[in-house]
Amino acid sequence: xxxxxxxxxxxxxVADAGGQHYWAWDHGIQQxxxxxxxxxxxxxxxxxxxxxxxRRLVVYEPLExxxxxxxCPSMSVSSLNLEPAxxxxxxxxFGQEESPP
Numbered sequence: 001x002x003x004x005x006x007x008x009x010x011x012x013x014v015a016d017a018g019g020q021h022y023w024a025w026d027h028g029i030q031q032x033x034x035x036x037x038x039x040x041x042x043x044x045x046x047x048x049x050x051x052x053x054x055r056r057l058v059v060y061e062p063l064e065x066x067x068x069x070x071x072c073p074s075m076s077v078s079s080l081n082l083e084p085a086x087x088x089x090x091x092x093x094f095g096q097e098e099s100p101p
Contacts, residue, residue, distance in 0.1 A: 001054070006044050007037060009052050014038070027051040 014034065017023035024031040029048060036042040049056050 003044055006049065006052065006054060009054075010034070010044070010048065011038060013052060 014020050014023045017026060020031050020034045020038070024034045027048075029051060033042065033045065033048065037044055037048060044056075046056055
């Protein structure tokens, strides 16, 4: 289900409850949060998703080499530079003073 579809579920439940105030009160969620979600100013929070009877899942799908500009079929994840700027590899002392022996 997409987030837009989940927002449609929220819209229906809000209408069935008699309005945002009543739905929010029944679920212990601030009405302003419900309003912001319905107006597209905020993403659906985990708490709202759970109140709707849904859970949030994060999905990772394999990339095809065509999805990465300049990638070859044998490209490995380790060949990608995924380190944030100014951060060294995990376990390194990059940017730290070395302690005396």
